[in-house]
Structures are given as C-alpha cells and as structure tokens.
Amino acid sequence: xxxxxxxxxxxxxAALGAxxxxxxxxxxxxxxxxxEWAGKKLVVGIHNxxxxxxxxxxxxxxxxxxxxxxxxxxxxxVTEFEFVISDFGAMIPGLLAGRFDLIxxxxxxxxxxxxxxxxxxxxxxxxDSLLVLKGNPLKLHxxxxxxxxxxxxxxxxxxxxxxxxxxxxxxPESQVxxxxxxxxxxxxxxxxxxxxxxxxxxxxxxxxxxxKVEGIERALPFKGLIKPNGQxxxxxxxMVFPKSSAKLRDAYNAEFAKLRAExxxxxxxxxxxxxxxxxxGAITTAQICGGNG
Amino acid sequence: xxxxEVLSGILQGIGVxxxxxxxxxxxxxxxxxxxxxxxxxxxxxxxxxxxxxxxxWRSTSVIILLYGFYYTLPTLGLRLSAITVGSMVLxxxxxxxxxxxxxxxxxxxxxxxGEAGRAVGLNNWQILLLIELPQALLAMVPTFINQFIxxxxxxxxxxxxxxxxxxxxxxxxxxxxxxxxxIYFALLVAYFLLCYxxxxxxxxxxxxxxxxxxxxxxx
Amino acid sequence: xTFDVAFTLSIVPKIAxxxxxxxxxxxxxxxxxxLLGFALExxxxxxxxxxxxxxxxxxxxxxxxxxxxLYFFYxxxxxxxxxxxxxxxxxxxxxxxxxGYLAEVFKAGIDGVAPGQFEAAEALGMSRLQSVLxxxxxxxxxxxxxxxxxxxxxxxxxxxxxxxxxxxxxxxxALDIASDTFRYTEPMLVVGAIxxxxxxxxxxxxxRLEAYLAQSATR
Numbered sequence: 001x002x003x004x005x006x007x008x009x010x011x012x013x014a015a016l017g018a019x020x021x022x023x024x025x026x027x028x029x030x031x032x033x034x035x036e037w038a039g040k041k042l043v044v045g046i047h048n049x050x051x052x053x054x055x056x057x058x059x060x061x062x063x064x065x066x067x068x069x070x071x072x073x074x075x076x077x078v079t080e081f082e083f084v085i086s087d088f089g090a091m092i093p094g095l096l097a098g099r100f101d102l103i104x105x106x107x108x109x110x111x112x113x114x115x116x117x118x119x120x121x122x123x124x125x126x127x128d129s130l131l132v133l134k135g136n137p138l139k140l141h142x143x144x145x146x147x148x149x150x151x152x153x154x155x156x157x158x159x160x161x162x163x164x165x166x167x168x169x170x171x172p173e174s175q176v177x178x179x180x181x182x183x184x185x186x187x188x189x190x191x192x193x194x195x196x197x198x199x200x201x202x203x204x205x206x207x208x209x210x211x212k213v214e215g216i217e218r219a220l221p222f223k224g225l226i227k228p229n230g231q232x233x234x235x236x237x238x239m240v241f242p243k244s245s246a247k248l249r250d251a252y253n254a255e256f257a258k259l260r261a262e263x264x265x266x267x268x269x270x271x272x273x274x275x276x277x278x279x280x281g282a283i284t285t286a287q288i289c290g291g292n293g
Numbered sequence: 294x295x296x297x298e299v300l301s302g303i304l305q306g307i308g309v310x311x312x313x314x315x316x317x318x319x320x321x322x323x324x325x326x327x328x329x330x331x332x333x334x335x336x337x338x339x340x341x342x343x344x345x346x347x348x349x350w351r352s353t354s355v356i357i358l359l360y361g362f363y364y365t366l367p368t369l370g371l372r373l374s375a376i377t378v379g380s381m382v383l384x385x386x387x388x389x390x391x392x393x394x395x396x397x398x399x400x401x402x403x404x405x406x407g408e409a410g411r412a413v414g415l416n417n418w419q420i421l422l423l424i425e426l427p428q429a430l431l432a433m434v435p436t437f438i439n440q441f442i443x444x445x446x447x448x449x450x451x452x453x454x455x456x457x458x459x460x461x462x463x464x465x466x467x468x469x470x471x472x473x474x475x476i477y478f479a480l481l482v483a484y485f486l487l488c489y490x491x492x493x494x495x496x497x498x499x500x501x502x503x504x505x506x507x508x509x510x511x512x
Numbered sequence: 513x514t515f516d517v518a519f520t521l522s523i524v525p526k527i528a529x530x531x532x533x534x535x536x537x538x539x540x541x542x543x544x545x546x547l548l549g550f551a552l553e554x555x556x557x558x559x560x561x562x563x564x565x566x567x568x569x570x571x572x573x574x575x576x577x578x579x580x581x582l583y584f585f586y587x588x589x590x591x592x593x594x595x596x597x598x599x600x601x602x603x604x605x606x607x608x609x610x611x612g613y614l615a616e617v618f619k620a621g622i623d624g625v626a627p628g629q630f631e632a633a634e635a636l637g638m639s640r641l642q643s644v645l646x647x648x649x650x651x652x653x654x655x656x657x658x659x660x661x662x663x664x665x666x667x668x669x670x671x672x673x674x675x676x677x678x679x680x681x682x683x684x685x686a687l688d689i690a691s692d693t694f695r696y697t698e699p700m701l702v703v704g705a706i707x708x709x710x711x712x713x714x715x716x717x718x719x720r721l722e723a724y725l726a727q728s729a730t731r
Binding site: 348349352353354355356357358360361364365368442446447448449450452453460463464467473474476477478480481484485487488489492 | 571572574575576577578579580581583584587588591592665669670672673676683686687690696697700701703704707708711712715
Binding site for chain 1: 586587589590591595596597598675676677678680684687688690691692694695696
C-alpha cells in the first residue's frame with residue numbers, strides 16, 4: 001500500500017505538471033507569423049476578371065483583391081493560396097458549399113449578401129458602367145435611357161449587383177438578359193444579341209484596355225442608379241467569408257486596417273489603375289449591410 | 294496569341310480531362326457490368342429496383358446533376374472534391390447506358406448455350422460466368438470504347454463546376470484574349486485528337502468482332 | 513442551410529414557366545437533326561468524294577463535345593458576320609451534333625430492310641416511288657423508331673446546355689434563381705425533377721412504341 005501511494009503521487013504530480021505546462025503555452029501571446037492559420041493553405045474563389053482577380057499571361061493570379069489578400073495574410077503566416085476560378089454568380093454559392101475559404105474578387109457588399117455571408121471592411125468603391133457598340137448607336141447614357149427604349153436589350157452578369165442596380169433603376173426584366181460571364185456579355189453585343197452590357201467601371205475598363213476588344217466602347221458620360229438621397233449608387237467591394245469564419249474575417253480586418261494605415265493599400269490600388277477617389281473611405285461594412293451604403 | 298500558343302494553353306488542361314475520364318471509367322465499367330448482369334438475372338421486386346436505379350442515372354440530365362451534386366452535397370455533410378463529383382456523376386450516367394448494352398449482349402447470346410450448359414450439369418451462375426459472359430464480352434468491346442469517347446466528351450461539362458479541364462482553360466484564355474475563332478477551333482481540335490483515334494480503333498474492332506455477330510449500340 | 517419547402521414551391525412557376533422554350537428547342541432540334549441526318553446518310557450512300565467528306569464531318573462532330581460545339585457556334589459565327597439569336601444557335605448546334613448519330617440510325621434502318629423487298633415490290637408491278645413509299649419506308653421507319661426516339665430523349669436532355677449561352681430556358685431560370693438567392697439545392701432539385709420526370713415519360717413512350725411496332729411486325 002505504501003509503495004502504491006508513492007507511485008500514485010509521482011504520476012499525479014507529473015500529470016498536473018503537464019497540464020500546467022500546457023496552460024503556460026496558451027498564456028503566451030500570439031506572435032506575428034504564429035496565427036492559427038500560419039503555414040496553412042487558403043482556398044480563394046475568384047472569377048477571372050481584370051482588374052479584380054485574374055490569371056495573367058504568365059499563369060500567375062493577380063488583381064487588386066488577390067494582391068490585397070496576399071499582403072494582408074503574409075504577417076499572419078499564410079503564404080500558400082489555391083485560387084479557384086468560378087463564374088461570378090456561382091462564387092457565393094460555392095463559398096456556402098464549402099468549396100473555398102474566402103472570395104477575393106470584387107464582390108460588392110449588399111444587405112442581401114450580408115444575410116448569407118460575412119464581409120470584410122470595404123476597400124474600394126466603384127460605380128456602374130455601360131459597354132455599348134462603338135459609336136453608341138442607341139445613344140444610351142443611363143439606365144433610364146435603356147428603360148425608355150423598349151427595343152434596347154441589356155446584358156448583365158448573373159448574380160451581379162450591377163444588374164440589380166439596372167433593374168432598380170427601372171429597366172424592366174424583359175429587357176435584361178443574364179449571362180454567366182463577361183465574355184458572353186461582350187459577345188452578345190458584338191453579335192447583336194444585346195445593345196449594352198452593365199459592368200463595374202474597372203471591369204469595363206479592363207475589357208477595353210486589357211482585352212482590347214474591338215467594336216466596343218464605354219458609354220460616356222454615364223449616369224447609373226441614383227439613390228433616394230440623390231447620390232449616385234456606389235458599390236463597395238470587400239472579401240467574402242462564410243458565416244462560420246468570423247475569426248478569420250476579424251484577423252483579416254485587423255491586418256487590413258494596418259495595411260491601410262501604413263499607406264500600403266494605395267500602391268496596390270494604383271497598380272490596377274484605381275485612384276484615391278476609389279478608396280472606400282471611412283464607411284463600414286456594418287453600415288452598408290444595414291442599408292446605409 | 295498564335296493558334297499553337299492557344300492550343301498548348303488549352304492542352305494544359307488535358308491532365309484534368311484525362312483524370313476525370315479515367316476515374317469516370319472506374320465508375321462506369323463496374324456499374325455497367327453489375328447493373329446489366331443484375332438486371333439480366335433478376336425478376337420482380339429486385340428487377341424493379343435495379344431498373345429504377347439504372348433509369349435514374351440514365352434519364353437525368355447530366356449537367357443538372359453535376360451542378361446539384363457539386364453545390365448541394367456539402368450541405369448534406371458530404372464534402373466530396375470537385376473531381377470526385379465530376380467523375381462519379383459522369384461515370385454513373387454513362388455506366389447506366391452501358392448496363393443496357395451489357396444486358397442486350399447477354400440476351401443476344403444464343404439460348405442454346407445456356408441449355409447446353411445445363412445439360413453438362415452447370416448451375417445458373419456458372420452458366421452466366423463461364424459461358425454467357427465471355428461470349429457477350431466480345432460484343433461489348435465496341436460499346437466500352439464508345440463509353441470512353443462519351444466520357445472524354447462529357448468531361449467538358451466539369452468545366453462548369455470549376456474543374457480546370459481543357460474547356461475551362463479555353464474559357465480562361467478567352468476571358469483575357471477575345472479571339473473566339475482561334476480559341477474554340479483549337480478546343481474542338483483538342484477533343485478531336487483525343488476521341489478520333491478511339492473512334493477509329495472502335496470501328497476496327499467492330500469489323501473484326503462484328504462479322505456476322507450482332508453488335509449492341511447505345512447512345 | 514436547411515431545405516426550404518416553401519421556397520421550393522415558390523420557384524416552381526418560374527422554372528416550369530421557362531419549359532416552353534425548352535420544349536420548343538427540343539422539338540425544332542429533333543426535326544432538323546432528323547432531316548440533316550437523313551440527308552447526310554443519303555449523300556454518304558452516293559459513294560462520291562462528297563460522301564467521304566460527309567463521313568469525316570460526322571466523325572468530327574461525334575468526336576467533340578456538344579458543349580464545345582455550342583460555344584463555337586455562339587462565339588465564332590458573329591465574328592464572321594453571322595448574327596443569330598442565341599436560341600437559333602442552340603437549335604443549330606444540337607441539330608448538327610445529333611444529325612451524326614441519326615445518320616447512323618438511318619443507315620442501320622435502311623440496311624435493315626431485306627434487299628429482296630425492292631425486287632418483290634417491283635415484281636408486283638409497283639413503280640420505284642410506290643415501292644419506296646409503300647414497302648420500304650414503313651419497314652425502315654419501324655427499324656429506326658426506337659433508336660430515334662432514344663436520341664430525341666437525348667436531345668431533350670441536352671437543352672439545359674443552352675443556359676451557358678444565355679437562352680432563357682428552365683435550367684437557366686434555375687441558375688438565375690440560384691445566383692440570386694445563393695441557394696442551389698432547391699432550384700436544382702426542381703429543375704432536375706422536372707427533366708427526370710419528362711425524360712422517364714418519354715422513355716416509357718418509346719418503349720411502348722417499340723412494343724407496338726414489334727407486335728405489328730409479327731402479324
């Protein structure tokens with residue numbers, strides 16, 4: 001009996017020591033590069049569109065949002081990313097189906113989307129643009145112009161907020177056709193199946209400058225959807241996370257705030273031809289989700 | 294981009310195309326055999342059940358099933374990779390067609406063969422495995438070559454669920470360089486290079502095998 | 513995301529409402545593919561250089577996926593000035609694709625009519641036209657009815673592909689709902705069930721037709 005209790009006490013002491021040591025490790029603060037995602041790979045959904053997120057001629061994934069993601073996650077120790085290309089309208093469903101960890105592809109923050117997913121704080125704010133046949137034969141310079149002309153057909157990306165803005169501006173659904181991606185929408189204009197396509201300003205510039213599509217131009221000047229308060233509607237973009245990834249989203253926000261404060265966001269924006277006017281500014285995601293965007 | 298540059302860009306996706314094809318065959322061939330044989334030998338409730346299963350996989354629109362499985366299974370807790378979903382859906386769909394060819398080939402074997410087997414004292418399973426199936430196999434070879442071709446063509450659909458096969462690569466290129474004639478003609482050529490040799494081989498085998506023998510065709 | 517029955521029921525009208533386009537595309541494609549397939553087979557039988565070209569054209573069509581051919585016609589034709597609505601492109605692509613298969617069906621059907629039939633009709637004093645219309649054609653139709661019916665079902669199941677070129681048919685409607693509400697389960701279930709249901713009914717009809725024709729042949 002005596003020897004048993006001795007061994008028993010030694011084992012107990014060892015066990016308690018191990019538990020204590022374990023707790024001690026937890027008490028150490030997380031150092032840079034030591035976040036819980038350090039060394040892990042993140043799967044990122046993109047939709048292959050300049051300048052948001054796309055694969056360039058050298059097969060690297062570039063674009064304003066992948067670049068921001070890389071810059072933000074580097075201090076957290078994440079350097080490995082797998083980019084999955086999906087149609088725009090299929091990205092959020094893909095996120096919800098667990099196919100990616102986040103989306104970094106120019107997705108606009110909207111109240112409807114806020115109900116399904118978590119957004120990071122906004123980075124840039126963009127307006128809508130209209131692509132038309134060279135010469136703008138139907139003289140379309142606003143969504144109202146399209147609505148006023150019952151023969152005019154508008155092409156919109158499936159699931160995109162630009163399309164929703166067009167509908168909100170009064171264009172009847174019968175005049176709008178949904179396309180899976182921009183290539184199809186552009187082809188529709190060239191083939192005479194549509195008279196105009198609605199895209200965000202950077203995407204439209206991307207089609208004309210980067211892809212050098214001939215026969216298309218931006219309708220300038222263009223007046224998009226005007227909000228009830230008289231201001232033109234702006235789309236604020238951010239990264240998209242599933243509702244179960246609040247921690248990841250918060251970590252992103254913390255690092256993104258630092259990125260902005262240290263002035264490292266501006267060069268990334270400039271690389272893709274965004275100006276300081278396009279910066280989202282002080283508006284918060286909570287405000288946009290609440291409908292005050 | 295020159296035509297050859299486009300074609301080589303598209304062929305970068307050949308790995309995924311062939312992987313989905315190979316995995317799809319792993320679903321298609323066993324399913325075709327198992328389902329075809331079961332349907333051939335069963336009666337009553339079992340026959341109804343296997344027929345229902347085959348009809349489901351044969352009659353669904355494969356593109357709808359692909360989207361459905363890809364986006365919906367995770368919500369049911371089944372986290373299958375895109376490649377698994379793609380090859381499984383395509384494989385089982387084409388296997389269902391194949392099962393009809395297997396059954397047709399089995400039925401086409403002369404009834405006298407089975408009777409001769411019984412006369413020699415073999416039981417039903419032995420007749421099936423040793424007499425009917427080997428004879429039916431020869432008639433089925435063109436069908437399985439056809440299944441391979443159907444699978445290769447079917448893989449184009451997986452480009453719609455983010456798999457980076459040849460069709461996906463073509464669409465990727467087209468998002469950056471608007472040159473449809475080059476890109477889509479190159480894509481057609483890429484698939485032709487994969488499928489035409491198989492078609493020729495199948496035709497040659499059919500000529501060798503099918504002389505006088507009834508060869509079963511499916512879709 | 514749990515399955516929402518109310519949501520499912522609410523989207524049925526939108527999806528079923530687009531069935532009109534689906535059926536129109538399917539019917540038009542069936543007609544054109546049959547006509548084109550018949551023409552291809554007739555030309556092939558003439559044995560001229562044209563027939564070898566046709567043979568190669570059929571092989572090329574059958575060696576490439578329908579999806580890719582759809583993309584090709586949709587994106588490439590406008591570049592050469594041929595501007596057609598997406599629906600027309602869809603019908604053209606599906607018709608051309610299936611014409612290759614239907615040409616084979618016609619070949620088998622015509623070959624399946626016993627050669628003696630022509631002589632017999634002639635012996636009975638019928639003119640060429642009469643023997644074709646009254647003796648050969650009915651027998652040929654009997655041979656091709658079932659395989660053709662199955663290909664027609666295939667055409668019907670191929671109409672969802674048109675969603676990728678923005679034709680507003682049922683699958684496209686389901687995709688629009690899915691990208692709008694971020695829920696794929698319910699729309700895919702509805703459109704999948706509709707297509708499966710119709711395909712099963714059509715398959716049953718083809719089987720009934722087959723049985724009826726077999727019956728009348730043994731009279």
